[in-house]
Amino acid sequence: MLRKLLTRLATNQLAGVFVAFLIIFAISASLSPYFLSSYNMSVVARSLAFVGLVTIGQSMLLILGELDLSLGVIGGLCGVIAGILMVNYGINPAVAMSMALAMGATLGFVNGALVTSLGLHSLVLTIGTAGIYGGVTLVLTKGVAITNIPAEIQFLGRGSLFGVPLPFVIMIAVLAIATFITFKTRFGRYMYAVGNNTAAAKMLGIKVNRVRVAIFTLAGLLSALAGILMVARLGTAQPSIGDTWVLPPIAAAVIGGVATTGGIGTPLGAIFGAAIIATIENIIVLFGVSPYWQGLVSGTIVVLAISFDSISRRYIRREDQ
Amino acid sequence: MKKLLMSLLATAVIGTGVAMAQDQAGLETKDSYRFVIIPKVVHPWFDKVNDGAQHAAAVIKAQTGADVQIDYSAPQQADVVQQNQILESAIATRPDGIAIDLLDAAGNRASLEEAVGQEIPVTIFDSVPPEGMELTSIGNDFCEQAKIAARRLVELLGGEGDVAIMMGVPSAPNHAIRAECHQEVFDEHPGINVVATGIDNDDIETAQKQAAAIMQAHPNLKGWVACDAAGPIGIGQAIQEAGKVGEVLLVGLDDLPEMLQLIRDGVADSSSSTKPEMQGYWSVMTMWQKALGIETPEYIDTGIAIITQDDV
Numbered sequence: 318m319l320r321k322l323l324t325r326l327a328t329n330q331l332a333g334v335f336v337a338f339l340i341i342f343a344i345s346a347s348l349s350p351y352f353l354s355s356y357n358m359s360v361v362a363r364s365l366a367f368v369g370l371v372t373i374g375q376s377m378l379l380i381l382g383e384l385d386l387s388l389g390v391i392g393g394l395c396g397v398i399a400g401i402l403m404v405n406y407g408i409n410p411a412v413a414m415s416m417a418l419a420m421g422a423t424l425g426f427v428n429g430a431l432v433t434s435l436g437l438h439s440l441v442l443t444i445g446t447a448g449i450y451g452g453v454t455l456v457l458t459k460g461v462a463i464t465n466i467p468a469e470i471q472f473l474g475r476g477s478l479f480g481v482p483l484p485f486v487i488m489i490a491v492l493a494i495a496t497f498i499t500f501k502t503r504f505g506r507y508m509y510a511v512g513n514n515t516a517a518a519k520m521l522g523i524k525v526n527r528v529r530v531a532i533f534t535l536a537g538l539l540s541a542l543a544g545i546l547m548v549a550r551l552g553t554a555q556p557s558i559g560d561t562w563v564l565p566p567i568a569a570a571v572i573g574g575v576a577t578t579g580g581i582g583t584p585l586g587a588i589f590g591a592a593i594i595a596t597i598e599n600i601i602v603l604f605g606v607s608p609y610w611q612g613l614v615s616g617t618i619v620v621l622a623i624s625f626d627s628i629s630r631r632y633i634r635r636e637d638q
Numbered sequence: 639m640k641k642l643l644m645s646l647l648a649t650a651v652i653g654t655g656v657a658m659a660q661d662q663a664g665l666e667t668k669d670s671y672r673f674v675i676i677p678k679v680v681h682p683w684f685d686k687v688n689d690g691a692q693h694a695a696a697v698i699k700a701q702t703g704a705d706v707q708i709d710y711s712a713p714q715q716a717d718v719v720q721q722n723q724i725l726e727s728a729i730a731t732r733p734d735g736i737a738i739d740l741l742d743a744a745g746n747r748a749s750l751e752e753a754v755g756q757e758i759p760v761t762i763f764d765s766v767p768p769e770g771m772e773l774t775s776i777g778n779d780f781c782e783q784a785k786i787a788a789r790r791l792v793e794l795l796g797g798e799g800d801v802a803i804m805m806g807v808p809s810a811p812n813h814a815i816r817a818e819c820h821q822e823v824f825d826e827h828p829g830i831n832v833v834a835t836g837i838d839n840d841d842i843e844t845a846q847k848q849a850a851a852i853m854q855a856h857p858n859l860k861g862w863v864a865c866d867a868a869g870p871i872g873i874g875q876a877i878q879e880a881g882k883v884g885e886v887l888l889v890g891l892d893d894l895p896e897m898l899q900l901i902r903d904g905v906a907d908s909s910s911s912t913k914p915e916m917q918g919y920w921s922v923m924t925m926w927q928k929a930l931g932i933e934t935p936e937y938i939d940t941g942i943a944i945i946t947q948d949d950v
Contacts, residue, residue, distance in 0.1 A: 349731075351730045351731045351732065352730075354730055356729065356730050356756075357727070357730035360723070360726040360727055360729075360730055363726075364723045364726075367719075459808065460805075460807075460808025460837060461808055461814070462742055462744060462745060464744045471748075474748075475748055547719060550748065551718065551719070551722070551744070551745040551748065552744060552745070552747060552748060553742065553744040553745045555718055555719070555742060555745050557716075557717050557718060557719070558719060560715065560717050561715060561717055561719060561720055598723060598727075599723075599727050599730075602711050602723075602724050602727035602728055602731075603727060603730065603731055605707075605709040605711070607710065608680045608710065608711065608712035608713075608714070609680070611714065612714070
């Protein structure tokens with residue numbers, strides 16, 4: 318009975334990354350007396366929320382076999398646009414944020430449209446668009462943060478719901494919607510079909526390019542949401558917002574079992590990957606690891622987590638045979 | 639009447655108690671302290687701050703016997719989001735004090751307020767505290783530091799010629815102040831033209847690339863000043879690579895080993911330098927005093943050192 322339950326758990330796609338996360342979590346909790354404090358948990362949850370939103374979008378793109386390196390920059394640009402609209406033009410914060418979200422979706426749409434219409438590789442194209450969007454941010458701000466963000470929107474980044482940081486609550490809600498789309502809708506099945514075999518998906522009558530553009534648009538929208546929430550958190554619109562949201566979401570998705578070749582993985586797994594990275598970033602400070610050792614330590618833990626996931630999958634396959 | 643007298647007496651006793659408690663601040667002994675230093679980014683200038691902090695820890699240990707641990711936690715990139723994450727994680731460890739070089743006072747504010755809210759003593763170094771927050775800050779007059787460098791360059795050029803300014807991180811207040819003050823000095827001299835402003839984001843390689851490009855675009859450029867520690871090193875490298883040593887003058891900033899070597903080699907004339915070790919030392923000293931309950935000054939000026947070939 319127990320063996321059957323364990324085998325069932327082990328054969329779950331998320332088992333490897335979930336167990337890896339639990340091990341890192343348990344080790345952190347046992348080694349640091351501060352790790353499980355409510356304040357520290359809220360710190361980890363909040364830092365996971367922002368990068369998590371970008372990770373959800375990036376993981377859905379990876380499932381399609383695509384990649385968008387401009388998502389972080391889109392987050393920064395949309396945060397800055399929201400700030401400029403609210404501060405410089407005095408536009409109602411709700412309207413300004415909606416316009417910035419629309420801008421994020423538009424920028425994502427532009428990426429998707431260029432990839433599909435010109436037949437370009439998304440990796441190469443989005444290196445270029447990241448430069449353009451980042452350049453626009455610098456032109457708009459001249460490198461200087463937009464201050465005096467209205468206090469009434471700051472609760473979105475600083476507030477909490479029953480002690481849980483609001484950005485984390487928003488990220489969980491978005492994750493639930495993304496999970497529903499990927500598992501319970503026809504569109505979700507199309508995503509996996511396109512990611513697994515584009516030619517076969519076309520033969521089945523799936524409008525492949527429409528699916529691709531839709532996910533690029535969604536990923537842009539989520540990045541804009543992350544950028545706006547970060548502006549609310551900081552109380553300023555920093556041109557540097559999103560600079561650190563380029564590689565971590567890709568790493569998180571891969572750690573979480575999303576295949577870079579497409580067709581495999583889930584946004585939920587990617588969030589577990591992001592949670593592993595957020596925990597590592599947190600414990601590095603809690604343990605007082607020297608900044609010169611941080612890259613080595615975090616890299617080693619990530620490699621161990623991926624290895625654990627890979628070994629557990631191999632074990633599962635052997636059990637199945 | 640009796641009740642009134644009793645309450646007056648009680649108020650007087652409580653008042654005396656509070657006053658005595660204030661008088662007694664710093665007289666209780668403590669065996670150990672743990673202080674956190676958070677710089678802007680991993681950078682050699684901040685290693686010097688850490689050296690000063692470690693020295694202060696050793697001095698406290700030698701004089702009082704108390705163990706002092708310094709946790710040095712630096713963001714890998716000069717990014718306020720990353721710095722806030724480190725600051726918040728540090729708050730969770732309940733240290734006896736946090737000293738931080740703010741990347742952006744407004745952007746750091748929410749996290750700083752969390753530290754203050756949890757009654758953790760906070761000292762700001764090398765930057766300006768957020769408006770309205772009463773935190774001890776340690777640094778130097780950034781404007782005066784820049785003006786010293788700019789005036790020296792004007793003097794070397796005889797008040798005439800094209801010059802350029804290398805900005806550091808544009809959103810860093812101390813870098814922005816230095817850029818403004820360089821410009822103020824140059825504006826006072828009609829013969830001096832600021833023909834270009836580069837942005838190096840406190841990175842030597844970026845500074846070198848920017849300086850090389852600006853010198854290509856402005857062949858008549860006669861002199862450089864910078865707003866951060868990495869800038870003049872990159873500029874010096876670009877001047878050497880372009881074979882323009884002596885032709886394009888450089889007045890640097892700070893005292894990193896590469897900067898000192900540029901002065902020795904005659905690539906740079908001089909440097910207007912902050913004192914990072916002293917900032918680290920006094921950061922720990924103020925955190926220690928605050929941890930003892932003793933009030934510390936609002937601002938400690940560590941001064942500016944002028945480094946030339948004669949005293950390098």
